[in-house]
Amino acid sequence: MRHLPYFCRGQVVRGFGRGSKQLGIPTANFPEQVIDNLPADVSTGIYYGWASVGSGDVHKMVVSIGWNPYYKNTKKSMETHIMHTFKEDFYGEILNVAIVGYLRPEKNFDSLESLISAIQGDIEEAKKRLDLPEHLKLKEDNFFQVPKSKIMNGH
Numbered sequence: 001m002r003h004l005p006y007f008c009r010g011q012v013v014r015g016f017g018r019g020s021k022q023l024g025i026p027t028a029n030f031p032e033q034v035i036d037n038l039p040a041d042v043s044t045g046i047y048y049g050w051a052s053v054g055s056g057d058v059h060k061m062v063v064s065i066g067w068n069p070y071y072k073n074t075k076k077s078m079e080t081h082i083m084h085t086f087k088e089d090f091y092g093e094i095l096n097v098a099i100v101g102y103l104r105p106e107k108n109f110d111s112l113e114s115l116i117s118a119i120q121g122d123i124e125e126a127k128k129r130l131d132l133p134e135h136l137k138l139k140e141d142n143f144f145q146v147p148k149s150k151i152m153n154g155h
């Protein structure tokens with residue numbers, strides 16, 4: 001992929017509410033505008049990289065770009081699962097992502113169980129690859145130096 005690493009940010013919107021959270025794999029969905037602005041040659045598929053919410057810490061992530069063939073979506077989506085346990089949801093907040101590598105194309109599956117185990121495999125693979133020095137250095141990229149929001153109840 002010529003465009004990697006690829007950096008982007010956008011507001012977290014509601015997805016199809018299919019309950020990926022119930023499956024243990026919540027995905028923060030980007031709005032259409034962000035997806036429409038992806039370079040034309042960023043192919044659909046499963047990628048890995050780094051992500052932060054607002055000015056928060058940078059964590060490992062996996063991201064799925066495409067039509068989710070298992071669900072036969074008609075709209076392209078871009079969904080990020082962050083390998084971190086958050087205290088609460090962050091709909092409406094800004095998600096910053098640095099996509100650093102490609103894992104596999106999107107696939108269809110015979111069962112929900114096989115989709116889930118494929119995603120879990122992606123997560124394990126991403127965790128390993130992100131420990132490589134060439135990827136670790138992107139965690140510290142200036143892109144993630146988002147200023148802390150100004151304190152409003154002071155002066």
Ligand SMILES: Cc1cc2nc3c(=O)[nH]c(=O)nc-3n(C[C@H](O)[C@H](O)[C@H](O)COP(=O)(O)O)c2cc1C
Nearest residue numbers: 015016017018019020062064068069070106107122
């Ligand atoms: C790492 C990862 C890999 C995925 N791989 C596939 C896939 O191969 N095929 C597919 O149909 N959906 C895939 N998905 C997307 C899930 O189907 C999707 O997260 C689920 O439909 C939840 O959607 P929602 O956020 O709109 O509720 C993947 C998601 C992630 C995070």
Ligand SMILES: Nc1ncnc2c1ncn2[C@@H]1O[C@H](COP(=O)(O)OP(=O)(O)O)[C@@H](O)[C@H]1O
Nearest residue numbers: 014015016017020021026027028082089090091
């Ligand atoms: N580790 C995480 N990675 C991604 N999203 C998370 C995580 N923890 C909590 N969330 C929250 O869960 C939401 C996604 O859940 P999901 O079941 O995929 O619903 P939706 O269909 O609305 O995208 C995110 O928008 C975010 O607010």
Ligand SMILES: [Mg+2]
Nearest residue numbers: 015027028029
């Ligand atoms: Mg989602």
